[in-house]
Amino acid sequence: MTTPNIEKxxxxxxxxxSRIIWLLLLFVVGIPLLNPIGLxxxxxxxxxxxxxxxRSAQGGVIxxxxxxxxxxxxxxxxxxxxxxxxxxxxxxxxxxVGWNNNAGFYAxxxxxxxxxxxxxxxxxxxxxxxxxIPGGETGMKQFAEDTWSITSDHYGESIxxxxxxxxxxxxxxxxxxxxxxxxxxxPQNIMRQFVAPGYTKMLAASTALVYPSLLPFIGxxxxxxxxxxxxxxxxxxELLSGHPGEALKGTDAQSLAHILLIIFIVLGNIGLIFxxxxx
Amino acid sequence: MGSLLRNNLPSLITAILGFFFILTYYFTIQxxxxxxxxxxKIISLTSLFAIIPGTxxxxxxxxxxxLKRGNESVRSIVTLxxxxxxxxxxxxxxxxxxxxxxxxNVFLILSTAIFSLLAFYIxxxxxxxxxxxxxxxxxLLIVGLLTxxxxxxxxxxxxxxxxxxxxxxxxFPSTGTARGITIGIALGTAGxxxxxxxxxxxxxxxxxxxx
Numbered sequence: 001m002t003t004p005n006i007e008k009x010x011x012x013x014x015x016x017x018s019r020i021i022w023l024l025l026l027f028v029v030g031i032p033l034l035n036p037i038g039l040x041x042x043x044x045x046x047x048x049x050x051x052x053x054x055r056s057a058q059g060g061v062i063x064x065x066x067x068x069x070x071x072x073x074x075x076x077x078x079x080x081x082x083x084x085x086x087x088x089x090x091x092x093x094x095x096x097v098g099w100n101n102n103a104g105f106y107a108x109x110x111x112x113x114x115x116x117x118x119x120x121x122x123x124x125x126x127x128x129x130x131x132x133i134p135g136g137e138t139g140m141k142q143f144a145e146d147t148w149s150i151t152s153d154h155y156g157e158s159i160x161x162x163x164x165x166x167x168x169x170x171x172x173x174x175x176x177x178x179x180x181x182x183x184x185x186x187p188q189n190i191m192r193q194f195v196a197p198g199y200t201k202m203l204a205a206s207t208a209l210v211y212p213s214l215l216p217f218i219g220x221x222x223x224x225x226x227x228x229x230x231x232x233x234x235x236x237x238e239l240l241s242g243h244p245g246e247a248l249k250g251t252d253a254q255s256l257a258h259i260l261l262i263i264f265i266v267l268g269n270i271g272l273i274f275x276x277x278x279x
Numbered sequence: 280m281g282s283l284l285r286n287n288l289p290s291l292i293t294a295i296l297g298f299f300f301i302l303t304y305y306f307t308i309q310x311x312x313x314x315x316x317x318x319x320k321i322i323s324l325t326s327l328f329a330i331i332p333g334t335x336x337x338x339x340x341x342x343x344x345x346l347k348r349g350n351e352s353v354r355s356i357v358t359l360x361x362x363x364x365x366x367x368x369x370x371x372x373x374x375x376x377x378x379x380x381x382x383x384n385v386f387l388i389l390s391t392a393i394f395s396l397l398a399f400y401i402x403x404x405x406x407x408x409x410x411x412x413x414x415x416x417x418x419l420l421i422v423g424l425l426t427x428x429x430x431x432x433x434x435x436x437x438x439x440x441x442x443x444x445x446x447x448x449x450x451f452p453s454t455g456t457a458r459g460i461t462i463g464i465a466l467g468t469a470g471x472x473x474x475x476x477x478x479x480x481x482x483x484x485x486x487x488x489x490x
Contacts, residue, residue, distance in 0.1 A: 039433055041432045042432065109387075135322055142316065142320050211449075216457050262428075267406075269420075
């Protein structure tokens, strides 16, 4: 009787089982989320620019365009909360709108995190949820030219009943529009329909993945005046706004996950050296 | 006549509307700009009607799968049931408790969970692919590591210079490269749009029915 010639898969530093990697990642992400470590967060010049630019709109009105899919909320959600805190603390009125069909629901979820105590008294005066506007880029053009073309907010309240909208007839009445960037297409649409015709200036709140694509457009004299990037940007905004929240908790997990990534990359390369550079 | 309607009319409508919007974007000519605003509202409204064929196709396709009782039937049952549950709760009102519960506790959670799986795959993929086998891959690896260390708080805690290096990488080499790609895409897009508008592009063919 012969034993079958089963080729055993070599297990070494260059070939660690994916399941081990996933399990370690699960621990590394899960533990700091449950028990935050509190690693120090340094505010980057980019986030500081964004913070200062936003504060310059003190007493004005800004629009937040919530153009993300739910998957982007892990990074953009904490950014949105921090921006809403900054707006409230600096007496900036906020109009939440979006060309993604989830926009109204996001606003409905995130506005109460900051304005729940004044919802009954200040809704429609300091903040409003205009919800989803259909039509993609054409819908943006329509809103930029005539903000009253949408007639009612997310809850069916007529625009004419909302004091915040009284002096907002076109996008040129807005100090800034902040685009929550989940992909590169929608920010470019905003640039074309709001910035290029000269209606208003644009800020960007973006995921870390999209940020490199936005880089050519970011600068004081460019289409995007300032931008905040990813979960680390959200954590820095939370620090600057004095409202620590989800992002600061998340950065610990993110930091540890990146450390684990670096460790695995180094291990893989050590294994490669010992095997003489062969696969 | 049928061929004319199927092939040339869609291209003609695309060309007329395309040129019209380009004209009113770059120039202020009344009453053309006013018409452009009205047309934008009509197009926004029309785009909502896309939900009708979408719904019909979804029901038709999944019902067929269920009737066939093949491998796909279980998935089709789940799809159709989810569709009906969300439709009914949505019709109860977007502020109704069932809709809000379903949206926040089912839709949002599942969407985020599916995307978060990517982190696990990226981790194992990065471990397997970031191997120094040439000078080019060494450069890629070093730049990648410096960027990671520069953007996470842990990197700054090790050495305060990491954020500055990451900032320089993103500000100069990365921006320059992204700018080149963006300009290339913009020129390509302009070319595609012009060909579409004059009915010579692939998209033009697609609109005409891709004969």
